[in-house]
Amino acid sequence: MNIGIAGLGLIGGSLALALKERHHVTGFDTDPRTRDAARAAGIDVVASLEALIPADAVIVATPMHAVVPTLVLLAPRAGTAVLLDVASVRGPVETFAASAPADCRIVGLHPMAGRSGAGFGAASAELLEGRPFLVVPTARSDTAAMALAGTLARDAGGEVTVCSAAQHDRIVAVLSAVPLTFAAALALTGADTVDGNLASLSGPGFGDSTRLALTSPELGSAMLLANGENVRAALTRARAILDEVDRAIASGDAAALNAILERAAQARRALS
Amino acid sequence: MNIGIAGLGLIGGSLALALKERHHVTGFDTDPRTRDAARAAGIDVVASLEALIPADAVIVATPMHAVVPTLVLLAPRAGTAVLLDVASVRGPVETFAASAPADCRIVGLHPMAGRSGAGFGAASAELLEGRPFLVVPTARSDTAAMALAGTLARDAGGEVTVCSAAQHDRIVAVLSAVPLTFAAALALTGADTVDGNLASLSGPGFGDSTRLALTSPELGSAMLLANGENVRAALTRARAILDEVDRAIASGDAAALNAILERAAQARRALS
Numbered sequence: 001m002n003i004g005i006a007g008l009g010l011i012g013g014s015l016a017l018a019l020k021e022r023h024h025v026t027g028f029d030t031d032p033r034t035r036d037a038a039r040a041a042g043i044d045v046v047a048s049l050e051a052l053i054p055a056d057a058v059i060v061a062t063p064m065h066a067v068v069p070t071l072v073l074l075a076p077r078a079g080t081a082v083l084l085d086v087a088s089v090r091g092p093v094e095t096f097a098a099s100a101p102a103d104c105r106i107v108g109l110h111p112m113a114g115r116s117g118a119g120f121g122a123a124s125a126e127l128l129e130g131r132p133f134l135v136v137p138t139a140r141s142d143t144a145a146m147a148l149a150g151t152l153a154r155d156a157g158g159e160v161t162v163c164s165a166a167q168h169d170r171i172v173a174v175l176s177a178v179p180l181t182f183a184a185a186l187a188l189t190g191a192d193t194v195d196g197n198l199a200s201l202s203g204p205g206f207g208d209s210t211r212l213a214l215t216s217p218e219l220g221s222a223m224l225l226a227n228g229e230n231v232r233a234a235l236t237r238a239r240a241i242l243d244e245v246d247r248a249i250a251s252g253d254a255a256a257l258n259a260i261l262e263r264a265a266q267a268r269r270a271l272s
Numbered sequence: 273m274n275i276g277i278a279g280l281g282l283i284g285g286s287l288a289l290a291l292k293e294r295h296h297v298t299g300f301d302t303d304p305r306t307r308d309a310a311r312a313a314g315i316d317v318v319a320s321l322e323a324l325i326p327a328d329a330v331i332v333a334t335p336m337h338a339v340v341p342t343l344v345l346l347a348p349r350a351g352t353a354v355l356l357d358v359a360s361v362r363g364p365v366e367t368f369a370a371s372a373p374a375d376c377r378i379v380g381l382h383p384m385a386g387r388s389g390a391g392f393g394a395a396s397a398e399l400l401e402g403r404p405f406l407v408v409p410t411a412r413s414d415t416a417a418m419a420l421a422g423t424l425a426r427d428a429g430g431e432v433t434v435c436s437a438a439q440h441d442r443i444v445a446v447l448s449a450v451p452l453t454f455a456a457a458l459a460l461t462g463a464d465t466v467d468g469n470l471a472s473l474s475g476p477g478f479g480d481s482t483r484l485a486l487t488s489p490e491l492g493s494a495m496l497l498a499n500g501e502n503v504r505a506a507l508t509r510a511r512a513i514l515d516e517v518d519r520a521i522a523s524g525d526a527a528a529l530n531a532i533l534e535r536a537a538q539a540r541r542a543l544s
Contacts, residue, residue, distance in 0.1 A: 112475050132473045161473065174465040175474050179481035182454045184536035185513035189506055191539035193446040201404050201433060202447050202543045203384050208480040209451035213540040217533035221526050228521045234461055235518055239511070241457035246507055249500045257493035261485075264456035267463035268485040271474045 002026070003152070004052030004081070005059045006070055008038045008045075011086050011111060012061025013123025016043050018156040021125075028052055029120075037120045049073060053081055057148055059109065060085035064222040068096045075104045082145045084109040084152070088172055089226040090136050090165035097138035105145040108136030110168070111158055112175075118216050125157065133158035136168050172223075173230035178238055180220050181231075183212035274298070275424070276324030276353070277331045278342055280310045280317075283358050283383060284333025285395025288315050290428040293397075300324055301392075309392045321345060325353055329420055331381065332357035336494040340368045347376045354417045356381040356424070360444055361498035362408050362437035369410035377417040380408030382440070383430055384447075390488050397429065405430035408440050444495075445502035450510055452492050453503075455484035 001023050005016050008029040016027050020043060027043045028051065029035050039045045049070065052058050058081050060070045067087045074083055083106045087093050090108055097106045113131040115122060133153035137146060146162070153160045163171070187210040190202065224231050241260070248256040273295045277288050280301040288299050292315060299315045300323065301307050311317045321342065324330050330353050332342045339359040346355055355378045359365050362380055369378045385403040387394060405425035409418060422432045435443070459482040462474065496503050513532070520528040 112473060114475075114477065131475065134473070159472070161470065163470070167470075171466055171470060171473060174462050175478045178461065179458055179478055180533075181514060181517045182458060183481060183540075184517070184533055185510045186451055186454060187536045187540040187543065188513050188532075189450065189510040190446050190543050192509060193506065194443055194543065198433065198435070198439075198443060199543050200431070201384060201406070201443060203386075203403065205386065205484050206447045206451055207544045208483050209455060210540050210543070211480045212477050213533075213536040215533070215537070217530045217537060220533045221529035224517070224521050224529060225524060225526055228524070232518060232521055234465065235514065237464060238457045238461040239514065241460050242453060242507065242511065245453045245456070245496070246504060249496050249504055252497060252500070254493050254497055257496060258489045260460075261452075261456055261487070261489035261492045264459045264485040265487070265489060268455075268459040268482045271459065271462050271466065271471050271482070272479045 001056040002054070003057050003059065004028070004055040005061055006049055006052060006074075007060065007062035007066070008034050008043070008120050008123070009061065009063070010114070010118050010122050010127070012059070013038065013120040014113070014125060014127045015059060015061060015086075015111070015156055017041065017123060018125035018128050019152065022155050026052055026055065034120050041120075050077065053077055054079055055081045057082045057084055057152065059152070063218070064088065064226060068092050071096055071100070071106065075100045075106070078104050082107060082148050084149055086110055088176070088223055090168045092226055094138055094165040097140045100140050104140055105142060106138045106140040107145050107149040108134065108138065108165070108168070109149045109153060110134040110136065111153070111156070129157040131158050132161050134168055135160055135162045136165050137162070138165070169227050169230050173227055173234040177223055177227060177231045178234045180212045180215055181224070181235065182238070183210045186210045187213040273328040274326070275329050275331065276300070276327040277333055278321055278324060278346075279332065279334035279338070280306050280315070280392050280395070281333065281335070282386070282390050282394050282399070284331070285310065285392040286385070286397060286399045287331060287333060287358075287383070287428055289313065289395060290397035290400050291424065294427050298324055298327065306392050313392075322349065325349055326351055327353045329354045329356055329424065331424070335490070336360065336498060340364050343368055343372070343378065347372045347378070350376050354379060354420050356421055358382055360448070360495055362440045364498055366410055366437040369412045372412050376412055377414060378410045378412040379417050379421040380406065380410065380437070380440070381421045381425060382406040382408065383425070383428070401429040403430050404433050406440055407432055407434045408437050409434070410437070441499050441502050445499055445506040449495055449499060449503045450506045452484045452487055453496070453507065454510070455482045458482050459485040
């Protein structure tokens, strides 16, 4: 197929590298240096967003704040191209799709993959290998468009899961957004407590617990703000458990603490 | 030197395996199966705690609740043996040492090392390689005893840091105990939200954030309860940052969120 990719950062660049083995991939990025880097890596790069069309599909992989504006530009001129987007929060795209031109087709395709690096320089096909790809229908999805999203996800090395936008946004609030806020709170508390001389004491436990604090602040705050309601609800649930822990410590209740930690260990084993 | 080790679990077993290359190590454990396993691994095992003496040093590496009772038994009969203990909270040992027999010598030797396994079966010399060993003086420490603790830490492959009991307990509250409570809260929130079909969606970010939830519940609750005051103070500080995050999301304040996440990323980089 002919696949256009708008935005050649970590995710868009990785998709381009993974899909070009089986498809003709054309890429665009607003940054000329990114376009040069992608061209040097063997990707067919064009000089404008519009030049990605005609295509069988265009994948919007811009930073999150630009996803809906890019879909707005593409929707009226997409022709038969299916529009896919990798936004890690589905609410805003769902709202746009409901009022998009009647003949356009829009499907969410969110690869649950990441690393602390950013930009095309950090992109690689391996980043996507074996990762879950969430395929999320919108008011402008049909069976053929959903099937195409599934095919591209598998061709990029991913494992397909279909879920609704509401389900998607509840899940990423708990699996990505709240862990980011917890990592940030732990890292800042650590820095307040441990002076420079003792910084070497932080070991793998603290390192793992705070790794997500290395997320790019722009990506992180976009993820938290665009999904605010779900994130706040999940934060409230997680903090209720911290309340329970704090009460058990305050009252010296070893049995209560053991029970919480036992349930938590079971939950962790079930989730990974 | 002749080194006795009381308690041959993950830490005591690893110390025995690491130190027996350069010292004559004698071990004791209350569990006969552990004694058999240690003997099979080439450790010279005795049938009672008292039989560890005479020695140049005895390392108490029992579960935390048994550390002070074991020191109480050893202190009157230690002779010239320096008593070391690996307790990961120093307050209770400090209190005991202040009223221990005047001629005994007690020094804390806490290797900051761990893994999710437990018992002698999970022990290995590699667990301690390159890890920080906190050497903590008590009211019953002298220069020779501190030097001996440092020598054993280095002979076990560790890197020595000397700190006071108060400093130690503040640091482990922030680097170990609060991260455990956060991991437990995240794992439980995840299990409440993500149903069985979607469990496969949790990726490396969530996995790292919740790894400490696999800590043995007994070890975890002992660590939280024995250091309750410091843990609650650190929890309060960490939760104040979550309050800040929650307020910024509620008011849609991207600049405030960016600033928190930027500071957190800097803190994380400085701590690891």
